[in-house]
Structures are given as C-alpha cells and as structure tokens.
Amino acid sequence: MIKAAPDEAEDGVMTTPVRKGDMQVTVTETGTLDSARNAILTCQVEGSTTIISIVPEGTFVKEGDIVCELDASALVDRETTQKISLTQAEALLSQAQENVEIQKTQNESDVAAAELKLSLALLDLRKFEEGEFLQQVNELSGAVTLARENLSRAEESQAFVKRMAQKGYRSQNDLEAERIAVTKAEIDLKVAEEKLKVLKDFTYVRTLEELQANAKEFEREIQRVKRKSVAALSQKQAELSKCELTFKVEKDKYERIVKQIEACTIRAPQDGQVVWANARDPRRSDAPVIEEGAVVRERQAIINLPDYDAMKVNARIHESRISLIKTGLPVRVRIDAYAGEVFAGVVDTVSSVPLSNSSFSRGDVKEYEASVRLTDAVEKVNKLRPGLSANIEIIVAELSDVLLAPVQAIVTIGRDQYAWVRSGDKYERRTVRIGRTNERQIEIKEGLADGEKVVMNPRTLFAKEVGQLENELAKKEAEQSAEGGPRRPGGPRGMGGERRGPGGPDGADGSSPIIPGRPGIPGERGSREPGAGESGRPQGGRPDASQLDAGRVRPQNEGSAGTRGPADFPVETKPAEAGATSSENRQAPALPLPAATK
Structure with missing residues (x-):
C-alpha cells in the first residue's frame, strides 16, 4: 500500500496530494491468544466438592500424571451404603429367578395332572360303552332267557301234574304247588325283562351322559390349569423383572459412585503445561477461583492443558463489519509481548450469532466471535502462550492502482x-x-x-x-x-x-x-x-x-x-x-x- 505524501503547510493550510496506489481494506480488532487444541479438565463429581491438592500452575506434566485431587470422603461413605443396597437387590433377584423356575415346574405338574384326569375319564367312558354296558346287557338277557326256560318247565310240569291228578295219581296239593311254581316263573321272567329294559333305556343313557360330562369337564379343567399356570408364571416373571430393574438401578448407582470416586483423581490426558482455569468475569465479584481448598461444581473447568504447537486468536467483531469477515481470509497478527514481530494467520471460524454477553457493557451493540488460526511454523508459534493480548488485521480486500485520499x-x-x-x-x-x-x-x-x-x-x-x-x-x-x-x-x-x-x-x-x-x-x-x-x-x-x-x-x-x-x-x-x-x-x-x- 502506498502511503500518502507528507502533509504540506502552505499559508497555514494543511494539504496533501491525492495519488494513485494500492490499498488494503482491513478490519482491525484485538483478541486473546488461546490454544487451538486445548484439553480442558473438568470436575465430574455431582453437586460440588473441594480441591484437596492441585499441581502448581505452570508445571509441565506428562500424560497420565495426577494433576488434581478432589475430596472423595462423602463418596466413600455413599459407596459403602450403596454396596449394601446392591447386595440386597442381588439376593432378591436370585430368589425371583428361583421362583420363576419353581413356578414353571409346578405348572408342568398341574397340567400333567389335569391331562391324566381327562385320560382316565375318557377311559371310563370307553370302558362303559364297550365293556360294562355290554356285560350287563348279556347278564340281564341271560336272566330273561333263563326265566323263560323256568316258566316253560313250570308250565310243562303243571300240565303233567294236572293230568296225573285227573287220573288220581297226584293230589290237589301237588297241583296247587305247580300253579304257584308257574306264577313264580312268570314273575321272575317279568322282573328280568324289566331289568333289561331299565338298563337299556335309563341306566345306559344316564351313565353315558355322566361319563361324557366328566370328560368334557376335565377338558375344561386342563384349560383352567393352563391359564392359571400362565398367570402364576407371569406374576413370578413380573417380580423377576422388578428385581432385575431394581438390581440394575442399584448397580448403576454403585458404578456411578465408583466412577465419581475415580474422577476425584484427575490425570493429564496429554503432555502439556498446567494452566488453572481461573477465567475471571469482570462483571461478577463472585467468579469462581481455582486453588487448593476451593469448592468446585460439576462440569466446572479446573485445569487447561494447551497444546502450544497449534495456537489461535479469539476476537470479537463489531456487528457493522461481521458481514465482511469470511473464513479463509488472510490475517496479520501482532502480539503485544512480541513487539515488532508479525505472525501470519487465517480466519478459521466466524460465529453466526452474536455473543450472549456482548451487550452487557456496550449497550445494544452486538459483537460476533471469530477465531484466527496461526499458520506460521511450529517453531515460531510454540513460544506463544495462552492469554496474551493480540491485535489482528483481517485483510478483506486489496485494491490496485486506485486514486487515494486521506x-x-x-x-x-x-x-x-x-x-x-x-x-x-x-x-x-x-x-x-x-x-x-x-x-x-x-x-x-x-x-x-x-x-x-x-x-x-x-x-x-x-x-x-x-x-x-x-x-x-x-x-x-x-x-x-x-x-x-x-x-x-x-x-x-x-x-x-x-x-x-x-x-x-x-x-x-x-x-x-x-x-x-x-x-x-x-x-x-x-x-x-x-x-x-x-x-x-x-x-x-x-x-x-x-x-x-x-x-x-x-x-x-x-x-x-x-x-x-x-x-x-x-x-x-x-x-x-x-x-x-x-x-x-x-x-x-x-x-x-x-x-x-x-
């Protein structure tokens, strides 16, 4: 860019000639250096806890080194109590599992007993139809036949005695005895025939219906037993599910407490220099401070482990110029601590929404956050440290051979x-x-x-x-x-x-x-x-x-x-x-x- 010629004072009037030259359209802002790959170690303990010990700020640590220890005494007590609850839940779970297996065996026995009753009922029905009834019919039919034979013989004997009595060879008493014998034979025949009729017309029908009804009832009994078995098993399984869920909840609580106890010992995830996360807010007098004995809350940053090989500048861009800033634009960076030295950079990210706290002390004027990544060699960049003040000059456009005036x-x-x-x-x-x-x-x-x-x-x-x-x-x-x-x-x-x-x-x-x-x-x-x-x-x-x-x-x-x-x-x-x-x-x-x- 060609600078304007020195002002000329002619008769006390300051003038300067307009000249053609090159001009860079730039946006200049201030910002703060930060690591582009910054490992932030936070408190993972629920609620709040106290810092027992912390590595001094500026200490270089290796990956895996202990950098901070938090108070875990309350968590240890909770772990003991939770261990008891977990053991009880595990015992109830084991009992519920056994109850399910017992119920399954009981269901099998109940169904088998019901099926046996049905089989016996069907066998009784078949025995009656194909055995007992035919046997009874044969017995009564034989009795009828025998009664008929007895009646026939009595009638023949009566006729013979009657002839003999007419000839005088038998007495009247003999004739009366033969008549009584015939009457008895007739009664026996009638009784035998009635028994056979009752067997066929009544006893058979009643017994058959009774046996068939018993068989059907046992079939229904099987269905009832099966449904009762399913219901009982479902109840036991529900109890098992409840115990499993209770055990899982208690186990998760226990494991979470164990993890929090482990989280009380914070280790470095990478090599780096310890930087306490004392990002004070000038608008608050109660901004959190990191030190031994300080109380920290869950997810609060405790230590930063910056990677000095990759650095960036975080800057705020005024809302009137944010539309000029695009990712990829070249940037000249000057660090106050390294006066006279210029670092090269490029716009890495530009926020699409204004900072939520940018208008706190600036009225209604909004600002947007932009990140500038330094692109110089590692040997030049790694001497910088987070927190240093920086001035960035974003080159928006370059004009060549244009007429320029102050x-x-x-x-x-x-x-x-x-x-x-x-x-x-x-x-x-x-x-x-x-x-x-x-x-x-x-x-x-x-x-x-x-x-x-x-x-x-x-x-x-x-x-x-x-x-x-x-x-x-x-x-x-x-x-x-x-x-x-x-x-x-x-x-x-x-x-x-x-x-x-x-x-x-x-x-x-x-x-x-x-x-x-x-x-x-x-x-x-x-x-x-x-x-x-x-x-x-x-x-x-x-x-x-x-x-x-x-x-x-x-x-x-x-x-x-x-x-x-x-x-x-x-x-x-x-x-x-x-x-x-x-x-x-x-x-x-x-x-x-x-x-x-x-």
Whole structure:
C-alpha cells in the first residue's frame, strides 16, 4: 500500500496530494491468544466438592500424571451404603429367578395332572360303552332267557301234574304247588325283562351322559390349569423383572459412585503445561477461583492443558463489519509481548450469532466471535502462550492502482461527499464519489485527479461553508416533510441510505462497508479531524446501535446543523446529477486563501 505524501503547510493550510496506489481494506480488532487444541479438565463429581491438592500452575506434566485431587470422603461413605443396597437387590433377584423356575415346574405338574384326569375319564367312558354296558346287557338277557326256560318247565310240569291228578295219581296239593311254581316263573321272567329294559333305556343313557360330562369337564379343567399356570408364571416373571430393574438401578448407582470416586483423581490426558482455569468475569465479584481448598461444581473447568504447537486468536467483531469477515481470509497478527514481530494467520471460524454477553457493557451493540488460526511454523508459534493480548488485521480486500485520499479530507453532508481542492491561490469545493476505505485512506472514483492537493482539515477551515450546506439540506428536508413529500433515508440529514457493499456502486460482494476511523473499537484508531473541536466524534467511545444504520455512522446530534468528523461519511455515494442546481451538487466558486492559523 502506498502511503500518502507528507502533509504540506502552505499559508497555514494543511494539504496533501491525492495519488494513485494500492490499498488494503482491513478490519482491525484485538483478541486473546488461546490454544487451538486445548484439553480442558473438568470436575465430574455431582453437586460440588473441594480441591484437596492441585499441581502448581505452570508445571509441565506428562500424560497420565495426577494433576488434581478432589475430596472423595462423602463418596466413600455413599459407596459403602450403596454396596449394601446392591447386595440386597442381588439376593432378591436370585430368589425371583428361583421362583420363576419353581413356578414353571409346578405348572408342568398341574397340567400333567389335569391331562391324566381327562385320560382316565375318557377311559371310563370307553370302558362303559364297550365293556360294562355290554356285560350287563348279556347278564340281564341271560336272566330273561333263563326265566323263560323256568316258566316253560313250570308250565310243562303243571300240565303233567294236572293230568296225573285227573287220573288220581297226584293230589290237589301237588297241583296247587305247580300253579304257584308257574306264577313264580312268570314273575321272575317279568322282573328280568324289566331289568333289561331299565338298563337299556335309563341306566345306559344316564351313565353315558355322566361319563361324557366328566370328560368334557376335565377338558375344561386342563384349560383352567393352563391359564392359571400362565398367570402364576407371569406374576413370578413380573417380580423377576422388578428385581432385575431394581438390581440394575442399584448397580448403576454403585458404578456411578465408583466412577465419581475415580474422577476425584484427575490425570493429564496429554503432555502439556498446567494452566488453572481461573477465567475471571469482570462483571461478577463472585467468579469462581481455582486453588487448593476451593469448592468446585460439576462440569466446572479446573485445569487447561494447551497444546502450544497449534495456537489461535479469539476476537470479537463489531456487528457493522461481521458481514465482511469470511473464513479463509488472510490475517496479520501482532502480539503485544512480541513487539515488532508479525505472525501470519487465517480466519478459521466466524460465529453466526452474536455473543450472549456482548451487550452487557456496550449497550445494544452486538459483537460476533471469530477465531484466527496461526499458520506460521511450529517453531515460531510454540513460544506463544495462552492469554496474551493480540491485535489482528483481517485483510478483506486489496485494491490496485486506485486514486487515494486521506479520510479526513472528505466531508459528508447528507448523501454527498465533498473535498476542498487547492486551485492556485484559492480553494474550490468538489463533489466526489468514493469507493472502499480503511482507517487511513479512501478510494476516490470521481471528482479528483491524480496530483491535486486536498485540504486535510476542511471542517475547521471551511466551517461556515459546511454549516451553510448542512442548513440548506436541513431546510430542504424540513420543507419536504411539511409538504408530505419523501424524506431522505436515515433521518433529516440523510445519513441512513441503503446498505451498500464495500466496492461502492461497482462492488460485487454486497457486504457491509468498512467504516473508517470508527472510535472505540478494539484495535482501531478513532479519527478526529484536527481542530474540529466538539464537532468531531471523540476518541475512545464506540457508537451505539442508534448511531449505526446499514453500515453507516450517524451524527451524534442528527438533524442539527452541527458539523461531523470524517468518520461520518459512507462508503459510497451517487455522483452529482447533471444539471443539478442545489448548493450540494454544484461546484462552489473558488474561495480566497484563508488567513494563516497558528
């Protein structure tokens, strides 16, 4: 980048020629060094505990070395109690497992007994149908046949005795005896026939139905036994599941306590230098401190083990310039502890959301976190240490062979930019169109020529003319407002405008502009026009959100006729329209050389 020529004081007026040259558009911020591969050792004990011993800060340790010991006395007591609970749960689980096996055996026995009863019932039914009933029928049928034979013989005997009695060979008593014998034989026959009928018509049917009903009942009994067996087994299995779950819960509790006891001894996961995690918060008086005897909570960082071979810079980017920052952009890094030495880096990550605490002390202005990875050789990087302050200069764009002017030589009024150019022994006001800018220089696209000398402090030397232009603009906008006409974007002074890219009208990326000389931003020099007095923005104060609108910095007293510093002009403006007659666009007549000022 070609620096502007030294200012020239002619008749007490500071001027400098505009020249063609190269310019880098950069974003400068401050940040803090950190390791890109940082092992963070945290407290893994539930609740809180106390640090018993810790390795002194700065000690170099090897992988596996003990670096911190936490108080585990309460955990040891809990381990003993939990061990008893675990043993009881294990005994109940074993008993439940045995109960399940016993129930399975009992179920098998009950089902087998029911099936046996059914088999016996079916056998009784078959025995009756194919054995007992036929036997009884045969017996009663034989009795009927025998009774018939007896009746036939009695009748024959009666007939014989009757003939003999007629001949006088038998007595009347013999005849009466034969009659009684016949009657008895008839009764015996009738009884035998009735028994056979009862057997076939009643006894058989009743016994058959009874045996069949018994068989069906035993079939149903088998189903009941099976269902009862399933229910009983399910109950035992449910008890087993309960005991298994209880055992698992108690075991998990025990193992967790054991792990926490082990976690009370913290070992180094890698080689490195011990750094206590004493990241104090300036907004809190009760920020946690790491030391012996300190109480630490679960997941609280205790020790950092940085890898010095890979370092990075964590920086905060103002919201007005975050759209300019992309991953992969080259960065120049300067470390306060190594003055004069420049480190190379590249933008590694850019946060997509603002920091949650960035507006705590900065009003409504938001900031985004960006990480810059150092790309120099390990031998150069590993001498750095986390926590060192660093200044980063992100190279957003590089312009070649463009016309450049100092930023303080340009005055913005509304949406127009002006420069005062020396012409012989007088000065004339020019409307210019600007492009990209950085903290020191601004690209001139139209309105100036190479070699022309511009006034370095126009707001001081031409304060009256600047005030007239601003008053005319305010009056014109007030008239438009009273008539209901359109207003310039960004309030009565037209400072809002539309968001434009850093390339001006010809820009292709459409990103937010770089605002030159923004005061108060870390790593950026606030600009204040020499001699501007209260009209310039003071150094050291970051503009709040009310001063930022689409990449522009609004005046602090917007709408007033007060003057503004060179940091107030936007990145680009439209060229003066042809034929314009307003005092903003027409070229001012040459002014006589002002008197020399001390």
